[in-house]
Amino acid sequence: MENLRRVVQVVAFGVFLYLFALTIGRYSADAQANILTSKAPIDTFFRMDPLLGLTTMVATRRIIMVMLAYGLPVVILSVLAGRFFCGWICPLGTTLDAADVLFFRRRQKTATSHSAGLRNIKYYLLAGIVIAALFGAQIAYFLDPITIITRAFTFSVFPLAAAISAGGVNIPLVPADVQYFFRLNFLAAAVLIGIIALNAISRRFWCRNLCPLGALLGALSKFSIVRRVVKSNCINCRKCIPGCKMGAICDDPVQYQAPECIYCYSCTPICPALSTRIAPTLASDGYNSGLDLSKRRVLQASGVGLAIAVLGKTNVAAKTSRTGRVKTSSPVLIRPPGALPEDEFVDRCVRCSECMKVCPTNGLQPALGEAGFEGIWTPVLVPRIGECTRHCNLCSQVCSSQAIGPLEVSEKEHVFIGTAVIDRSQCIAWNSDKQCLVCDECCSYRAVVWQTIDGVRRPFVEEHKCVGCGICENVCPIQPLSAIRVFSFGDKRHLSRQEQKAYFEQAPKTEQ
Amino acid sequence: MIKLDRREFLGAIAGLGGALFLGGCGSRETQSAELPATRTTKYADNTLAVASGSDASALTRKAVDALGGMDKLVKSGDFVVVKPNIAWNQPPEVGATTNPEVVGEIVRMCKECGAGRILVIDHVIDRPAEMVLGLTGIMAAGKNAGAEVVAAQNESDFSRVEIAQGRAIKSDTCLKEILKADVFINAPIAKTHGATTLTLGMKNLMGCIWDRQSWHRSKLDQCIADYATIIRPDLTILDANRILLTGGPKGPGKTKAVGKVIAGVDPVAVDSYGAGLFEMSADDISHIRLAHEMGVGEMDLAKVTIKNV
Incomplete structure (x- = not known):
């Protein structure tokens, strides 16, 4: 065994x-999008x-x-x-x-x-x-x-x-x-x-x-009902006691602490009298199932658990804006598309990191302080590292607790995770009349547009179209901070998909 | 158990370190061999071939044949690099990337002339690169025709080149494979562009450099013209089967079926003709005008022979 x-x-x-x-x-030609390499969960x-x-x-x-x-x-x-x-x-x-x-x-x-x-x-x-x-x-x-x-x-x-x-x-x-x-x-x-x-x-x-x-x-x-049983021919050699990985065998080698036993069967082959076996049985000799816990300590631990829960909910990260929807603590708390509203998201996310592993641009990163203590290790999009690329919904495909809910690639044009803002004091198309417009060029949703002002084409963001994917922030030639940055205020997780779609459809129809 | 005393151990470490150091010195490449611009042209310099019709691959072949045929350019065993525009994660219908049929036909023609290695390469912008190659249809088209298809992603894929005549930039980078190639074919698509109004042949060469952003911070049009003085394709084949009129360079936007493929040696002449497709004059597109002024080629189409086929 x-x-x-x-x-x-x-x-x-x-x-x-x-x-x-x-x-x-991996890219799938049939789906015209990224899909998981495996159909197995x-x-x-x-x-x-x-x-x-x-x-x-x-x-x-x-x-x-x-x-x-x-x-x-x-x-x-x-x-x-x-x-x-x-x-x-x-x-x-x-x-x-x-x-x-x-x-x-x-x-x-x-x-x-x-x-x-x-x-x-x-x-x-x-x-x-x-x-x-x-x-x-x-x-x-x-x-x-x-x-x-x-x-x-x-x-x-x-x-x-x-x-x-x-x-x-x-x-x-x-x-x-x-x-x-x-x-x-x-x-x-x-x-x-x-x-x-x-x-x-x-x-x-x-x-x-x-x-x-x-x-x-x-x-x-x-x-x-599967238990360790020591027959009466035990010679009390005590070899099984140090042989147990879990130290579950008591001073009297016939006795063991059942909740500690991991059924590794290490104790059976080392028994010289071959008197130990682990098998389905109801025999209760030597079977100690009780947990000898201190009530005081359980209460203390519960208190700590309670304190963590309460502190998390009263952390500044939980403070909402005046509209009552968006967290005010971190303007750069950008969640992957399909993520549940923030409160539910941090509770559902089990921090398995699989969404970050599949993210093809490496843009999904573990949160440091953006989401407060409660949100440590949850996924947050860092556009300067990588954008949320257009034809991809891998993170929603791998999420076991569905903190990132199911999302079709076609829905991405109206699932808003943030909004880009141009910092005109940094933008070289605004402050030094350069031919830049890299943000307009790279935008996957045509949310960055240009207008000719004083003879130079200058970029603007159309909020109804900008979902906050962050490609503009990623490609902007300005260092170290991009001149176009995505902030979480455009996050519309609190709205249903239909409501978000309706918002998107209000977008002004511009052609250029 | 291996017995190793301290002296031997330190000696081994020193030896290994020295070997790594020397190896590192050797791998640093400095200057390229031969720039494409220094090669003698194989076709008449002042001639453009313009094929019109509806079948993209047939047009490509007709245009090259009108110019004198691919066998004039590609010899047996040659290493050919084809540089389409595959910057974006867009299917070919959007018109943001070179039509895969055009790329496939170019590769087939080179293959027929006995080319050795054929490489289709671009420095793609959208990510992941694998998806870009797939969605644009270039991976399938290139592979089926017998080429390698690669998206350059690392700085190590590029080496530095000097730009003696450069006005805005005195040096930049170029894809190593292009510098090594016997034949370099530029295969751009004609479309509008936010920053440069249009992107045609010379603008497509921006995909040969590593740090694109530096051009935007500098003078973009001048950089494009400067770069054209040293990276001169042996042949430019402009895909104008379907041109993107709005929302360029990435789209989606309005497209127009023009049904043309333009082939030529003179990059300025090709671009000048391309501007006409958008009802613009080359004079309005600064980088074309600047390249003309710097002597890269001829933008006055009256001085160019146009073979319509």
């Missing part, structure tokens, strides 16, 4: 990497993740069918077979197991690491996350293992692969024509490396003590 588990782990990790690699768009792992599913649905008070359809089977299996996901499927768990073999072989195997104090941290974190979700703030993304590893891969590994690909060593499914750069790439990598480094203290330190997804699955496993 141990070997089977290893094979499954490798296969699951392979699938994860493959799906990650497939998270990329490349966000399968996110859909399966019950922690993300739970917190997103609770925080937004909505049923998200894709998450339910994939997450519910995992929940049911976990009720029956405990934290099998951690031991067999989780790509972060597999990474930690691999890191053990590669880097931490000589580490002393700590036998006495099942200290309840450390171990309970993950439950407290889970409590905080769930309470925050109840109060309408989705913060699971910060500690969810699937998002942690995907973010690290997108922000840190993928740009490196793209650089190698561009350098001539062609890697399949990695674009060679766009060099990707991401903000916060250090932070994303540091979180993953930090988690790996914690293995120096004990094996699967993260999974034992910190992982809120593990805590959720552990809590579900209370009635698990």
Whole structure:
């Protein structure tokens, strides 16, 4: 079984990497637009993740069918077979197991690491996350293992692969024509490396003590019918105690803490008397399903969760303009087209970073402070890095929580994400009579037009047509700040598509 | 386990570093071999061939044949570079990019003359480049006819060239492949343009440089004329099957079916003829006039032989 588990782990990790690699768009001649290379749901792992599913649905008070359809089977299996996901499927768990073999072989195997104090941290974190979700703030993304590893891969590994690909060593499914750069790439990598480094203290330190997804699955496993059973011929050699990755076996080796067991089957082959097995059973010898949590700590954690939720909602980033619609905090908070209204968007977005990976211009970047604390790591369009290109809706195709809703390429002409503004004091067609008009030239929606004033053609923006794609800001020859910039005030996410279309149709009909 | 002492280790690092340093020195290219402008022209300099009709690929062939045939220009084994206008993410109907049938026919004609490598290349503006090549139909047309189709995307695809006669710019960049080519064919489309009023042959050469924005910051029309003094295509084939009258250069806008393909060696004469299609005079298009003044070619069509076919 141990070997089977290893094979499954490798296969699951392979699938994860493959799906990650497939998270990329290619031009399709049939669709005349960019489509995903894969018809398989490349966000399968996110859909399966019950922690993300739970917190997103609770925080937004909505049923998200894709998450339910994939997450519910995992929940049911976990009720029956405990934290099998951690031991067999989780790509972060597999990474930690691999890191053990590669880097931490000589580490002393700590036998006495099942200290309840450390171990309970993950439950407290889970409590905080769930309470925050109840109060309408989705913060699971910060500690969810699937998002942690995907973010690290997108922000840190993928740009490196793209650089190698561009350098001539062609890697399949990695674009060679766009060099990707991401903000916060250090932070994303540091979180993953930090988690790996914690293995120096004990094996699967993260999974034992910190992982809120593990805590959720552990809590579900209370009635698990697959259990570790030690027969009466146990010779009390205690080899299984340090052999357990999770330190789940108690001082009395017959006893184990069921919510900690990840069904890795490490304890069965090392048992010299072959008295240990893991099998479907209802025998309750040695089965400790209880969680010994401190009520005080749960309350404390809930308080922190509540505080985060409330602080998020009272952050200046949540302040709206006088019309009550647009956030006033950041004029450059430009969301991808199809994104839900801001409040719902930050709660739905699980920060998986897949939209940023597929963005063919690299313009989608993780938010730093634009959206406040609540919005960290959410996608924001940075036109100076890359525009939202015309014939593309890849980000809406990959979004597992549908924070970026479905969007047809044909709708893009009336889905307004911002509005461009010309800074005439910087614009060389205005301030020094140059023949520029690069913005007019490149506009995909013919929203930038020119008029001859004092003998020189000068650019103007037609607001009814400008959707805020940002290509003008990207190509403007003025450095370092563009003389035409996109601001979020034209964002019309609060309007329905029909209303936005009606607004678009009021556009003055000009020909030139 | 390999045993390596400190001395050996440092030695190895030094050796590797030295090799990388020397390798880096070698890869820095400075000046190009031969500029296209220095080649002797293969066709009569003062002649334009204008083919009229409705079948874009047949017109292309008729125009080149009227000029003297592609076999005069392309010899067996030649490396041919074709530079269409494929800046934009627009399907061919919009008229913002060179008609793929024209590009395909040019490649086929070169192939028939025994050309070796044929490369269709442009420095595309819209992204992603793969989509631009696909949506414009150039990838399919070029490949089916037997050419490589490439969108230049990196600064390393360009090298620096001096512009001795330049008035606004004394040097700029050019696609390396164009400098290496035996034959360079410019295949622009005729359309309107915000900044330069029209974009025809010489304006299309702006897609050969890396930093387009610098021309806008400088004097755009003068830069176009300056550049035309050194990058002179062996042949310009102007696609005027369908011209974009409004909303240029990217469109969409009003198009007009003109049904013409114009071939010529003199880039100024080709552009001057092209201006006429928009009922404008070359004199009104500053970059054409400036190129004429700098001696790049002849804009007075009275002095040019026009073969209508």
